[in-house]
Amino acid sequence: MLSSQKKRTGNLFSVDEYDKVLFSQDPVILTILNDKLCVLLVKREQEPCKGQWGLPGGRVDKERCSDLWTALAEKLKQKTGLENIYFEQVFTEGGADMDPRGWSVTTVYMALVRHEDVPWQPNEMGEALKWWPVDHVNDAAPLAFWHERLIERTITRLRNKVIYLDLPMYFMPEKFSIKALREAYEVILGRPLSRQAFDKRVRKANILVETGEETHGNYRPAELYRYIDRRRVHHYSGELKAK
Amino acid sequence: MLSSQKKRTGNLFSVDEYDKVLFSQDPVILTILNDKLCVLLVKREQEPCKGQWGLPGGRVDKERCSDLWTALAEKLKQKTGLENIYFEQVFTEGGADMDPRGWSVTTVYMALVRHEDVPWQPNEMGEALKWWPVDHVNDAAPLAFWHERLIERTITRLRNKVIYLDLPMYFMPEKFSIKALREAYEVILGRPLSRQAFDKRVRKANILVETGEETHGNYRPAELYRYIDRRRVHHYSGELKAK
DNA sequence: ATAATAGTGTCTTTCAGACATTATGAT
DNA sequence: ATCATAATGTCTGAAAGACACTATTAT
Numbered sequence: 296m297l298s299s300q301k302k303r304t305g306n307l308f309s310v311d312e313y314d315k316v317l318f319s320q321d322p323v324i325l326t327i328l329n330d331k332l333c334v335l336l337v338k339r340e341q342e343p344c345k346g347q348w349g350l351p352g353g354r355v356d357k358e359r360c361s362d363l364w365t366a367l368a369e370k371l372k373q374k375t376g377l378e379n380i381y382f383e384q385v386f387t388e389g390g391a392d393m394d395p396r397g398w399s400v401t402t403v404y405m406a407l408v409r410h411e412d413v414p415w416q417p418n419e420m421g422e423a424l425k426w427w428p429v430d431h432v433n434d435a436a437p438l439a440f441w442h443e444r445l446i447e448r449t450i451t452r453l454r455n456k457v458i459y460l461d462l463p464m465y466f467m468p469e470k471f472s473i474k475a476l477r478e479a480y481e482v483i484l485g486r487p488l489s490r491q492a493f494d495k496r497v498r499k500a501n502i503l504v505e506t507g508e509e510t511h512g513n514y515r516p517a518e519l520y521r522y523i524d525r526r527r528v529h530h531y532s533g534e535l536k537a538k
Numbered sequence: 539m540l541s542s543q544k545k546r547t548g549n550l551f552s553v554d555e556y557d558k559v560l561f562s563q564d565p566v567i568l569t570i571l572n573d574k575l576c577v578l579l580v581k582r583e584q585e586p587c588k589g590q591w592g593l594p595g596g597r598v599d600k601e602r603c604s605d606l607w608t609a610l611a612e613k614l615k616q617k618t619g620l621e622n623i624y625f626e627q628v629f630t631e632g633g634a635d636m637d638p639r640g641w642s643v644t645t646v647y648m649a650l651v652r653h654e655d656v657p658w659q660p661n662e663m664g665e666a667l668k669w670w671p672v673d674h675v676n677d678a679a680p681l682a683f684w685h686e687r688l689i690e691r692t693i694t695r696l697r698n699k700v701i702y703l704d705l706p707m708y709f710m711p712e713k714f715s716i717k718a719l720r721e722a723y724e725v726i727l728g729r730p731l732s733r734q735a736f737d738k739r740v741r742k743a744n745i746l747v748e749t750g751e752e753t754h755g756n757y758r759p760a761e762l763y764r765y766i767d768r769r770r771v772h773h774y775s776g777e778l779k780a781k
Numbered sequence: 782a783t784a785a786t787a788g789t790g791t792c793t794t795t796c797a798g799a800c801a802t803t804a805t806g807a808t
Numbered sequence: 809a810t811c812a813t814a815a816t817g818t819c820t821g822a823a824a825g826a827c828a829c830t831a832t833t834a835t
Binding site for chain 3: 809810811812813814815816817818819820821822823824825826827828829830831832833834835
């Protein structure tokens, strides 16, 4: 099998298989659900870690994908049905003890989606999917591999970026009130923000337009807004302050 | 050979070798030399890309290193003699066309050093080392693999971070004038900075102390400073403006 | 009318940029 | 004395936080 692989790659150089590592890509897919930051997990139906919940990632399909990005997009579609979503690379981790099958490496991505965009059904491989609050991923049973750690580090990255980047845009529905946007920030950061300061910051940024519609139900209605351009994440010149 | 490796890892799960990829780590080691941002390159003495210049990275030594970080530190020492330097992970890239030996993945790191800390001699493997200005890495001959691309992306990352992080600290000698620090910023960003605004920003940050010594040679001498704490990179609350 | 929430205005602070002024040592 | 550079001060503008005040709708 080794020699057949050498033939398959058809190159002129000797490849020592021992230079290879098990490689996977793991997306940390986040959303806000019931006012909590949640991560999308799948129930593993195969060894190792069969029966445990983990990130919807896996090996790259070297036959069908010629680079990491398309491989991840492919995996996302296959495991979650998601397409054309926002994701960015966060970090790569690896070592001898990450996977019982041996020395392995994983590249972790942060994906931000609206929970409505994820199908409720089990995926193509018959694995169940669930959203789980990021603070309690380990409550029922430990996650597969180092996935808990990977999620933690991704959340930290998100919190660091939300200080100056309007990443919560990806969690918002088409139309929303500024209050709803602020609440998204508050959920991510885990602390309240000054209502007036936040509003002013957002309004000055010129990234929203009024829809003319309003919320209804609780006292004074709030204007509903829509993003002018969903393809660009606004970069604020100043940072949200520590307290 | 394949089956012997399965034995070596000694695990209970089947490992499909086809799930493995060639994996390497490539540090982009930067310094400021002759008022230019330069990257440390090695001349490859082995195929593929033999004779071309490239980044001083390579495969991880799975026998001796149990995680990516120690593997990189090990590689750095072996290839450049550098130890205990600042580096951070930048991104991971890979695909079918990056290496003629087949589908491969590389994790790229940014390392910032003082050029005096790099030995002039060829490394342990007899490979020559040189500093090369980042704008002209391809002037003589194309670099190995996708290394030019990897360097470019790393420089972009550095420029984005220097706006708010005092990363040039790692380029500075023990004692230096504020002018010298500003020049480091200017070399990295490729544009002049307001002298007064820069000075005020640095002084207010409270990260330097006077040494009592002064520059000499050109007209009025400048005070020489030293970092209070070299272990922490100062994070400015505001960003250096675009122009 | 009152309560609750939405939206706006004012003041303060912080910090970067622009510009002016003073300080100091080489020539 | 002059020149080049170093260091400091003043003014302006942008933006965030705190707080007050007005606006609007359900009850």
